[in-house]
Amino acid sequence: MKPTGIKWALNTLQDLGYSICNTTPKTILKTPWSCVYCFDTDQGQCYLKQVPPSLYFEVRIINALREIFKASVPALIAINSEQHCFLMQDAGIQLREFFKSGVFNPDILVKAVHTYIAIQRASHDHLPFFLSIGVTDWRLTQIPNYYQELIHQEELLTADGLTKVEISQLSQLNTKLIALCEQLSAYPIPPTFSHSDFNDKNMLIHPQTKQITLVDLGEVEVTHPFFSLQNLLHHIKENYPLKDEAYQSLEQEILQPWLDLVSQEQLSKIMFLIQQCWSIHRALTVYRLLTSIDSNSSLQLLGQGKLAKNLKIWLTK
Numbered sequence: 001m002k003p004t005g006i007k008w009a010l011n012t013l014q015d016l017g018y019s020i021c022n023t024t025p026k027t028i029l030k031t032p033w034s035c036v037y038c039f040d041t042d043q044g045q046c047y048l049k050q051v052p053p054s055l056y057f058e059v060r061i062i063n064a065l066r067e068i069f070k071a072s073v074p075a076l077i078a079i080n081s082e083q084h085c086f087l088m089q090d091a092g093i094q095l096r097e098f099f100k101s102g103v104f105n106p107d108i109l110v111k112a113v114h115t116y117i118a119i120q121r122a123s124h125d126h127l128p129f130f131l132s133i134g135v136t137d138w139r140l141t142q143i144p145n146y147y148q149e150l151i152h153q154e155e156l157l158t159a160d161g162l163t164k165v166e167i168s169q170l171s172q173l174n175t176k177l178i179a180l181c182e183q184l185s186a187y188p189i190p191p192t193f194s195h196s197d198f199n200d201k202n203m204l205i206h207p208q209t210k211q212i213t214l215v216d217l218g219e220v221e222v223t224h225p226f227f228s229l230q231n232l233l234h235h236i237k238e239n240y241p242l243k244d245e246a247y248q249s250l251e252q253e254i255l256q257p258w259l260d261l262v263s264q265e266q267l268s269k270i271m272f273l274i275q276q277c278w279s280i281h282r283a284l285t286v287y288r289l290l291t292s293i294d295s296n297s298s299l300q301l302l303g304q305g306k307l308a309k310n311l312k313i314w315l316t317k
Contacts, residue, residue: 005085032297058218123193161308
């Protein structure tokens with residue numbers, strides 16, 4: 001993806017009265033599905049994000065979360081719908097970076113996650129709105145359909161490292177996925193707005209105020225809320241040397257806001273079911289990215305094993 005928005009960003013910031021210190025911005029992130037650049041100005045750092053057309057609805061997500069739920073999301077300076085990019089104010093550093101540079105603080109993490117869960121809970125009454133603006137419908141009744149679509153992409157799957165035998169085995173597991181989704185549906189946890197890559201890198205913390213800001217909101221869906229919470233817990237377990245007892249205690253604290261709907265024992269059963277099919281959620285997330293970018297960029301990603309890795313995990317469950 002070419003950085004066509006940089007010239008627009010420079011002109012826009014200057015028109016808005018910013019004095020720019022670096023006309024060549026620092027590259028923060030450059031992938032086929034997202035480019036982020038940082039400008040140093042007299043009013044602090046400003047960030048330009050450019051995405052493919054299919055992910056540009058992130059602007060609408062940011063505005064909706066701010067206006068409807070008063071959520072702490074990026075403050076937009078300006079948007080450019082023609083070039084599918086937008087400018088944002090600085091909101092701090094990644095929560096993971098903050099923890100790595102000091103000490104892991106579970107209280108800060110739990111408070112941030114509970115704020116996110118509050119948004120999830122409140123979003124249930126607004127699901128038709130989210131679906132109307134293009135948020136993917138991954139409710140439990142729909143996930144097996146998306147899975148079927150994915151495993152029929154034989155050329156794509158083989159290019160990413162799966163064998164024909166494995167693809168055949170995957171097709172035989174659709175009934176198992178349906179059964180898991182039905183078991184999850186039996187519990188009174190409603191579908192919600194959900195961040196498909198919710199983790200401590202997609203939460204920013206202001207070093208002074210400790211304000212947490214949720215970012216990277218182009219990859220969202222309506223689905224079971226625990227998929228995103230499992231994603232977070234997976235990253236925590238991978239990145240911080242917590243003992244099993246400490247990790248289990250943290251998991252219970254994180255899930256505490258759901259205890260008005262289910263018991264602690266039921267929470268554990270739900271998380272067990274989520275863990276069984278979470279790799280499918282991850283595979284669908286990768287597949288969605290592949291189909292959101294141009295074909296040349298998609299070909300560059302194939303062969304890295306991102307799809308195959310998650311689907312092989314599913315085969316071993």
